[in-house]
Amino acid sequence: MPREIRLNAFEMNCVGHQSPGLWAHPRDRAWQYKDLEYWTDLAKLLERGKLDGIFIADVIGIYDVLNGNGEAAIRQSTQVPVNDPLALITPMALVTEHLGFGLTASLTFEHPYPFARRLSTLDHLTKGRIGWNIVTSYLDSGARNLGQKALGGHDDRYDYADEYLEVLYKLFEGSWEEGAVLRDREKRIFSDPSKIHEINHLGKHFQVPGIHLCEPSPQRTPVLYQAGASNRGKQFAAEHAECVFVAAPSKVILKNAVADIRRRAAEAGRDPYQVRIFNLQTVILGETDAQAQAKWQDYKSYVSYEGALALISGWTGIDFGQYRPDQVLKHIHTNAIQSAVEAFSTADPNKQWTVRELADWVGIGGFGPLFVGSAQTVADQLQEWVEETDVDGFNLAYAVTHETFVDVVELLVPELQKRGAFKTEYAPGTLREKLFGAGPRLPESHPGAGYRDLAALATQPSSKAAIA
Template sequence: MSREIRLNAFEMNCVGHQSPGLWAHPRDRAWQYKDLEYWTDLARLLERGRFDGIFIADVIGIYDVLGGNGDAAIRQSTQVPVNDPLALITPMALVTEHLGFGLTASLSFEHPYPFARRLSTLDHLTKGRIGWNIVTSYLDSGARNLGQKALSDHDARYDYADEYLQVLYKLFEGSWEEGAVLRDRERRIFSDPSKIHEIRHHGKHFQVPGIHLCEPSPQRTPVLYQAGASSRGKQFAAEHAECVFVAAPSKTILKKAVADIRRRAAEAGRDPRKVLIFNLQTVIVGETDAQAHAKWQDYKQYVSYEGALALISGWTGIDFAQYQPDQVLKHIHTNAIQSAVEAFSSADPSKQWTVRELADWVGIGGFGPLIVGSAETVADELQSWVEDTDVDGFNLAYAVTHETFVDVVELLVPELQKRGVYKTEYSQGTLREKLFGDGARLPASHPAAGYRDLARLRQADAALA
């Protein structure tokens, strides 16, 4: 029997997310991103489609690699303007009961102490439906605006992230014991100070002596997402992440990535099946194959070549303005370009990718693959990706919003449900319980569990001193 397919909607609090230029399509609503109704309408729609969650991307900074400035990104609304993602969650939670929320926030630009309070607050307000996508950022423009000359070295950012998570785990898991909150009206005691502990963290990057400001939320630690593609990033994900987001353009690349992440998780002492892996994917669904392809041709008229190049340049750190549209990628000698060529060539080794063809690919849905067809055709493809690669589900980017998600909910989801590979009802409980079928808290095998007894940890540290 085929495995259940899981779906997240991939969104961002901006105009142009993964489909640059399509904001100009007459049916696209992305220009309304700054209106609450845009987000509450979307949340209701996704819950009707039994989506596991909405995965909200974010960047701090602008895509200013193309041409050495941000003009193209600004002109084409390529992830700019971009508003804060955190403020979206409360109103969406208010109009839904089950939908999960994956919040992207860069630990490079957020101190862990106030950030822990924001996450706990959201977990309380949503009754345990919060996840955090852990990112270390990749745009130097963001670092410069926060007083840094540039982002630190790639691997050094993950070393920083390791300590960042130590602080959060101590705050979430160890600062307040179970039973610390009494709410005893007769004795007029709300909390028991003897069960609330200062974390006394003294590390290389952070000095955090005090207690967590929030009482324990339904999940304590939010569901942990991570999207690192490098070897160091995958190792970090294998040790910490419960859900991993990848953007593999072909089954060959995805299968290798999934196997690598599961192997690393097992080596870290975790159950590799308890790490859910989602691939970036875009689907264009119609009543028939012909209708879906006609819709695709309509959408393609609005793709911005310049906007796509701004995205690719920002993602790779290479200024594509220096290359002609018909220049073959294999003839561009940089490490980043070669890795991109290898990834795309795995789908068709005989194909010669040009700069324009790469931009066309990215123009609808980013680096992830695009599937076009009837509900039956798209369902066949998604099932084959799951069966051939061992991926758990997909982060679906939109071509035209909310139209892409309406088509998924009204056409694709019923087909998947008919096949028995998609839930017909939500299970009860927190986001973690819905995803894994276990408890609301992180399992004992997760490294965060090691920080639940701070008194014992301090005694051990003292013995070693």
């Protein structure tokens, strides 16, 4: 029996997401990102295709590493202008019944107390279809605009994130007991105060004494996504994440990453297969391989080299504007470049990557792999990657929107369904129930479940957050 493949659409509330320059393509709709119809049309399309969800990226700040300023990013609409992603969820939920929503929001720039209320509100309004992609941010430009000189140290940000999650778990899981909401019209009692608890959090970074402002939502804690690639990030994911997003350009790298995440999850006392792992992926589809190749050539003519360099420079923190397009990467001696060279060399050990070739790779779909072909060809490749790497599914970036997703829904999904590798109907229930086939709440093996009894916690020694 073929393994079921999970698929999300990968989007962002901006013009140029992962394919810099493609906004200029005559069939691209990304310039309509400001219009509700863009998002409601997309949501209805994705639900028609039975995709698991839409994964919405976000950044606070601009890509200003290239040439030491943000001019290239602004000129090429490289993830700027960018609007808030939270406002997209409600209208998309209104026109769908099953589609999940993976929302990216940085914990670095928002206090957990009001953020918990925003997430609970969305989980209520969507009837339990919310996931949160936990990020600690990577652009210093965002930190500067919030009064900070720069982002904190990499590992320090994850220590901060550990305590942030502790506050949220206390609010979501422990503040309101089951049965706290009575809605008793006869006695005129809506909620039972004896079953609603102040969390009394006193930690290194946060002091949150009060109760959660929201009654328990369908999932209480939203489905937790995470995309850290560093050693510390992967450890954080193994402890907290229910879905992990990676961007491996080759099967070798992806297989190693998946095995590492599952091993770490098991060491953290969790079921390693209760962690869904998604790889970044772009597909260009046609009725035939030749049609898909022609579409790819057409798309490539719109790729912005400058926009691609702005992305890569922002992601790595290295100003690629100082290097010639034909300069070989392995001759550029920085830690970040060496890791990029190592990653790409596994796909073709004999190839010497130049700056231009790296920009061409990133130009359509970012760092993830690109598959071009008929539905049959691409389905073969997706199944091969799942079988050989143990990945659960893919976050599908677009080249041209909504065209890429129309092709996925009308060409690729039916082919995968015919093979028994993709669902023909949604499972009932919340996003967590659809993804894992169990209940709507965090499983008992998840660390968040340990905060359900705040009274018992109060008798135990201080948390690591409080004594850090």
